[in-house]
Amino acid sequence: MGEETMKPRVSQTDFDVIQIGYGPVSKFSALLLDRLGWRVGVFERFGEIFPLPRAVCIDHEIFRVMHAGGLGPIADRVTEPAPVYRWFNAEWQELISIDWTAGSVSGGTEVNFVHQPSLERELDAEAKRRTNIALHFEQECMAITQHDDHVVVRIRDTATGAERDHTARYVIGIDGANSFVRETLGITRSDLGFEADWLVVDFVLNDGLTARDLGLIECGQYCNPERPTTIVPGGIENGQICRRWEFMRLPHETREEMVETAKVQELLGDWIKPEQGRLVRHALYTFRSLVADRWRDGRILLAGDAAHVMPPFMGQGMCAGLRDVWNLGWKLDSVLSGAADPALLDTYQAERLPHVTDIIKASMFLGSIICIPDKDAAAERDRMFLSGEAPPPPPFPILTDGFLARDAQGAVLAPAGELSPHGTVRLNRRTGRFDTLVAPGLVLILTRELTLADLDPASRRTLERLGATVVTVAGRTCATDGEVADTQGQILPFMRERGLNAMLVRPDLYLFGGAADAAGLDRVLAELDRQARQVGLLATDDVPEPHMAASA
Template sequence: MEVMAADVDYDVIQIGYGPVSKASALFLSRMGWKVGVFERWQEVYSLPRAVCIDHEIFRVLHAAGLGHIADSVTNDAPVYRWFNAEWKQLLAIDWAAGSISGGSEVNFVHQPSFEWAMDAEIKSRPGVDLNFNCEAVAISQTADRVTVTVRDTKSGATRKVTARYLLGIDGANSLVREQLGIGRTDLGFEADWLVIDFTLKDGLTARDLGIPECGQYCNPERPTTIVPGGIDNGRICRRWEFMRLPHETREEMLEEKKVWDLLSAWIKPDQGELVRHALYTFRSLVADKWQDGRIFLAGDAAHVMPPFMGQGMCAGLRDVWNLAWKLDRVMKGDADASLLETYEPERAPHATDVIKASIFLGSIICMPDAQKAAERDAAFLSSSAPPPPPFPILTKGLLEKDRDGNVVSPAGQLAPHGAVRYHGKTSRLDRVVLPGFNLFLSGAIKPSELTPAARSLCEAQGIEIVTVADRRLAGDDQIGDTQGQILTFMKERGLDAMLVRPDFYLFGGAAGASRVNAMLMEFDRQAQAHGFHPTRAMAISA
């Protein structure tokens, strides 16, 4: 069981202060932990990079008490359309459709606004100690702590700081990863793209410009991405991305004349403001190791992916949400440190599968060969092209398993979420049922049908038993499924019950009282293996 080292400076040290680190600091501080953040630069990076927050991360931010930020910096995504050179539609991904989380599949975000809002939130909280101009230069660890040597980049002075755990959230060129000697596996994708962010003149829209609201122009003469860039202080931002062709140099792509030549077919200088342009090498890399004792990698330090699914920042935020509830439980003494060893087995395969899906989409777009592009077009237009792969689920870790150790479906799937009615009020589910281990029953099984051992387990482990009913029939002690999200999900999978983890993934789901009781006993077996002690839910402060 984790025992606090009395003389450490922090509970957790984080190296880096990008969006994933900011979210992690807020997750942990709102759980009551002292976080020290060390960033080599002087201030928040002010230029846009990521443009997407998907439904899962939008939900996570709300559950973590950051819903006011998520609501203020995002807007629903339109349909994501892919066109060939003749503007024939090859593929349409309906991001505007409802998601399993009860809202839009994807939300577009202006990343600087998102980061500034989180930065302001962090600076209003006493539990986070921000240290700018502080570069980590050495890392060591013992059985009970991590020690980081940091150097003041202005004065050159060095000092040592200690914590119970260290998170390396310091980007693709992670010093933490390099210090630990951790290599990366290359999944084989590499392409240079010029990324251009542009703020539109007041009143202008994509429709006015005659451009797709959100799309890929899969023209072999110049593969091009055209997507929203969020909203900056009420001004609409747009992003263009242009693939560097084999005959072009990297230096040429960065020339301002080249930038305007590429933009000229889409927008004119008097229609807004060029915010920035940068050449990025899109790659596909996964760290070979995500945990070394008390040190963890997250975000771009752990994985780098092509942007074609808009999942780079989302994947990093999933990392720290997964890690936060486990660190919280271990540092409180409610679980053994072995629980933390489920982080890499859960997150690494999931992130790798997201990268592979992004590569699949990238292979459709990044096709400068006219003959291959024509073959691609024919396959899509005849509906014979393979569909995009389904979004990944968890395949390892703290999930229901059979006697042979195989994960039992639907364990690892993301649980549903939506609006619910409870005690005369309609609200988000995550405001009614706090993140924790929660057992949802459809009504086909009553709590009284659980065995005494199962009921005792739920009481001992603080598992909340929640009965979900049709909104028109729900009693006072039941949750009314206002959107039909929860009951539809369960019905489609033939479930009478599902045990949902603090990060909203299913530990398991079952039909029939005997299977539900067996699922709970399997949870008990794994909980005991990780030294679980009673706890109700993550205590997230206001």
């Protein structure tokens, strides 16, 4: 993603992008587009930010994306590293242990917990400081009309009833699971087959109390068929520790019964007493697994819950939405600036839909472990896990389609689609995050085994036309000032494990491709040239030489 710059404007539209909805994904999207220099109009039918917690997790990729998108200080302030995620049966025997404290490919812990209202307040305050973002509350979207070069959005003031048209070059529907934008476009959703009702309860502990003091597991699932229960951190609000419980509704219980105060107190009674803190809220949610069948309709795109909803057992609901707009942001930037054809936006669904579908299926797999109210079925589950016969959770998905290096038959070539490694590095006698010291955008990472001089002239021209940054990574003790010193040992081991001496990293931090030698890198860059031309990314030859990070 590029630094904030001035972009060419279409004078006949009110905004470059209109966003419908103002949840966390919309806030993040607006801030990213503002940073890229685009005018964003946000329309939200409610009058204020939703004040209660919902999401509680930010994984390592989203933590990294926030830093790369200029929102690192906010991410640092509102998150805390997650403990080990442990699953127990009714007798408290451990079924699964997922070590979220272990290092990740992004250079930090796998997962961080977050207090969503605190995150949203920070993002909202930042959005209100940005001159390119126009926020409109109590403004409901009533209709959307597309034209060849713009979109007209009819907005109704919910206080006065007055209606007004606003125009933009593109519209993003980020308006939740019941998306008006999606329904207006007649976009259907595929149901992957999971549905369960859970009561979500948020509780703030009294000052000085911790989960350990109360004898609670720090983070896990209690897979007791008598009452499947989730117990996780809820982040920190104004210095106070928040905890979350989620209780599955059993077949004999009604939805109305689950939200009664007496029922909530009964369910909490086994875990915590009213005098030990403050009940923040409780709500019954129906966890489902739905994916929109189309994510783009001309100049209108879907993101977040408007495009997909999933069970919460991987903590990926909000993360998936933030991935949507991170993927979409650099592509919209290229199209709005004229550096790419709108065809580039077709890669958005191609990349995001399979990825989020795989995440939903993984969440469903975990859900199938805990959501068992039958004692005999739970006993068989326990036997399989305790004997080691149960299948392991599927690996976290990578991109499998879209703007990725391919072979002559069109198959995606490994390691294309993987998230690139990241960590603390040293460059030109400065130590910091890789994404802070190396210019964002298209980045070619080389080991000392390869140089630009080893490449064909056509490969060098491709890098030149795309304005790629080229860096050489070396070991912590031997790197020169002009090389990236892999001080955290994140980058070189990743490359060695895959037999790589070159990685081509896209603006959204995923690998377009990689190679072991100059010939392989020439083939990857030839494929980059081919695909880039298909979507107009190589619009002109009048561009600068590829810039080495050492001379930046």
